[in-house]
Amino acid sequence: MLLDSVAYSIPHMLLSSTTKSDDSGVYIGIDVLFGRKIYWDAKRSPRHHILIVGPTGSGKTIALTAITTRLAKLNNATLAIFDVKGEYPSLMKFFTNKNAFIWDVTQMPIPICSCGEPQEDVIYNIRLFINTLNLLYKLPTYMRDQVHEQLVRLCRYCHESTLDNALRGYLVEEPEAIHTALNIFSTGSESSVATHLLHQKNTVIDLSRLFLLDPKATAVATLYILKRMLKTLGGLNTSSIAKVVLLDELWYVAQSAIEDLVNMLIRYGRGYGISLAMATQSIDDLNPYTDTIVESCGAVIALSSPSRSYWLRLAKHLNLGKRGIENAVKFVEQGIAVAKLYPHEKPLYVYIDPLD
Numbered sequence: 001m002l003l004d005s006v007a008y009s010i011p012h013m014l015l016s017s018t019t020k021s022d023d024s025g026v027y028i029g030i031d032v033l034f035g036r037k038i039y040w041d042a043k044r045s046p047r048h049h050i051l052i053v054g055p056t057g058s059g060k061t062i063a064l065t066a067i068t069t070r071l072a073k074l075n076n077a078t079l080a081i082f083d084v085k086g087e088y089p090s091l092m093k094f095f096t097n098k099n100a101f102i103w104d105v106t107q108m109p110i111p112i113c114s115c116g117e118p119q120e121d122v123i124y125n126i127r128l129f130i131n132t133l134n135l136l137y138k139l140p141t142y143m144r145d146q147v148h149e150q151l152v153r154l155c156r157y158c159h160e161s162t163l164d165n166a167l168r169g170y171l172v173e174e175p176e177a178i179h180t181a182l183n184i185f186s187t188g189s190e191s192s193v194a195t196h197l198l199h200q201k202n203t204v205i206d207l208s209r210l211f212l213l214d215p216k217a218t219a220v221a222t223l224y225i226l227k228r229m230l231k232t233l234g235g236l237n238t239s240s241i242a243k244v245v246l247l248d249e250l251w252y253v254a255q256s257a258i259e260d261l262v263n264m265l266i267r268y269g270r271g272y273g274i275s276l277a278m279a280t281q282s283i284d285d286l287n288p289y290t291d292t293i294v295e296s297c298g299a300v301i302a303l304s305s306p307s308r309s310y311w312l313r314l315a316k317h318l319n320l321g322k323r324g325i326e327n328a329v330k331f332v333e334q335g336i337a338v339a340k341l342y343p344h345e346k347p348l349y350v351y352i353d354p355l356d
């Protein structure tokens with residue numbers, strides 16, 4: 001019914017006429033004009049990240065889950081999902097038959113070091129932690145040095161502690177502001193198994209309880225885990241996609257750490273075996289790196305909105321012309337999107353089909 005009404009209203013000429021066979025990539029959904037199946041040829045796409053944009057309630061989470069689980073399946077890859085709202089443990093049951101490890105960082109802290117780890121890795125992890133913390137909380141240099149020294153000592157002697165206990169005296173200037181962030185990290189913990197699981201099976205990093213406490217701490221956790229994971233995967237020297245990282249509600253992280261994220265996108269490409277699948281409400285969330293991010297994505301999908309300015313801001317990223325915009329504003333339904341998918345140069349009007 002929905003598809004019929006849309007199909008009658010969009011001029012046929014807006015669409016590319018390429019037809020794909022069933023085995024040609026990641027199934028995206030149904031072409032709303034012709035009713036045929038639309039695929040993203042992810043295996044041959046020179047760009048392998050995914051970006052989904054859409055107003056609240058437009059269907060971003062459903063689209064992201066459907067597409068990333070298909071991409072993971074196609075590549076026999078595992079998923080790491082950063083879940084700010086606590087939606088994914090139940091969603092995963094619908095979209096994949098593989099079990100997911102659910103990691104709530106408020107229950108199982110993020111380990112900075114684990115006993116027996118090579119010293120150089122420990123030092124790297126400590127530096128990474130301090131840099132990430134500094135990105136969000138701006139610590140003075142002397143404080144960073146003190147924290148570094150204290151953490152090196154704790155890790156060297158395999159002292160098990162949450163960082164809130166261990167660092168209280170060293171962060172006297174801002175103890176309350178970073179209290180939540182420190183509580184979710186630990187030293188010398190056996191829970192480092194959680195980090196290893198990131199590489200071995202599907203993992204939902206459930207940040208919903210943390211997010212309610214402090215969005216900044218959520219950004220620290222996300223960036224730290226992501227960078228640890230990238231380093232480990234980078235060391236494995238994988239050539240095809242081994243891990244699909246799903247970042248929903250990207251703007252929570254992007255607002256404070258967009259530069260880091262862009263660096264990750266550009267440096268850790270296919271050679272590192274990582275594909276990032278991101279969703280955010282507005283393309284402006286990615287400023288000033290919008291072009292760079294979009295250029296590294298082989299699938300750019302904008303879910304429907306009645307707002308003309310929304311489409312105007314997206315137009316150049318989707319190759320959407322004037323008439324395309326006029327049509328896009330007319331079709332506002334959950335799951336309806338304008339998509340630019342490799343190898344199609346023109347935008348496609350597609351209903352993101354949650355079911356295979």
Ligand SMILES: Nc1ncnc2c1ncn2[C@@H]1O[C@H](COP(=O)(O)OP(=O)(O)OP(=O)(O)O)[C@@H](O)[C@H]1O
Binds near residue numbers: 055059062353
């Ligand atoms: N492809 C679809 N087909 C039909 N209904 C859909 C589709 N995608 C989403 N919906 C409906 O819209 C609701 C909202 O979808 P979803 O949670 O994916 O939106 P969202 O853009 O992620 O919202 P938010 O900004 O609040 O996170 C779903 O619960 C579902 O009922």
Ligand SMILES: [Mg+2]
Binds near residue numbers: 060062
């Ligand atoms: Mg959502």
